[in-house]
Amino acid sequence: xxxxxxxxxxxxxxxxxxxxxxxxxxxxxxxxxxxxxxxxxxxxxxxxxxxxxxxxxxxxxxxxxxxxxxxxxxxxxxxxxxxxxxxxxxxxxxxxxxxxxxxxxxxxxxxxxxxxxxxxxxxxxxxxxxxxxxxxxxxxxxxxxxxxxxxxxxxxxxxxxxxxxxxxxxxxxxxxxx
Numbered sequence: 521x522x523x524x525x526x527x528x529x530x531x532x533x534x535x536x537x538x539x540x541x542x543x544x545x546x547x548x549x550x551x552x553x554x555x556x557x558x559x560x561x562x563x564x565x566x567x568x569x570x571x572x573x574x575x576x577x578x579x580x581x582x583x584x585x586x587x588x589x590x591x592x593x594x595x596x597x598x599x600x601x602x603x604x605x606x607x608x609x610x611x612x613x614x615x616x617x618x619x620x621x622x623x624x625x626x627x628x629x630x631x632x633x634x635x636x637x638x639x640x641x642x643x644x645x646x647x648x649x650x651x652x653x654x655x656x657x658x659x660x661x662x663x664x665x666x667x668x669x670x671x672x673x674x675x676x677x678x679x680x681x682x683x684x685x686x687x688x689x690x691x692x693x694x695x696x697x698x
Contacts, residue, residue: 593684624651
């Protein structure tokens with residue numbers, strides 16, 4: 521019986537550890553609501569060229585082993601594929617770009633499906649090189665999968681695809697709602 525209780529305790533601790541971060545604690549205002557975590561994700565990656573991002577804040581938003589998954593088109597073959605990054609791999613990849621280029625991403629529209637402790641958010645984004653740019657250089661849709669552990673929200677996955685001339689964003693995703 522003691523062995524069974526110990527096994528259950530270890531399993532529960534492992535599940536909890538899977539959502540715990542090894543970096544600093546999240547600011548409660550960043551993760552207290554679905555709106556807050558969405559705003560925080562867009563805020564933390566946005567800034568002028570060369571402006572260091574707060575990567576500890578970024579890390580604090582993500583569940584352990586979370587994934588960031590862009591859809592990519594091979595310019596030579598025209599075929600599509602996905603790339604998968606951990607939060608750390610994304611930081612390594614994005615840091616070089618952010619050192620050279622201004623990048624401001626904002627949410628233009630949102631659609632949410634929620635059940636129990638999970639939420640799926642289709643978030644239409646617009647990317648600009650400067651906060652004052654009138655026209656985005658890119659648009660697309662971020663598909664967020666979020667988890668609420670009863671205390672806060674965690675990003676589990678961000679899976680995105682950029683708009684192209686061959687694949688414009690449908691009107692229904694250019695306004696928030698159902």
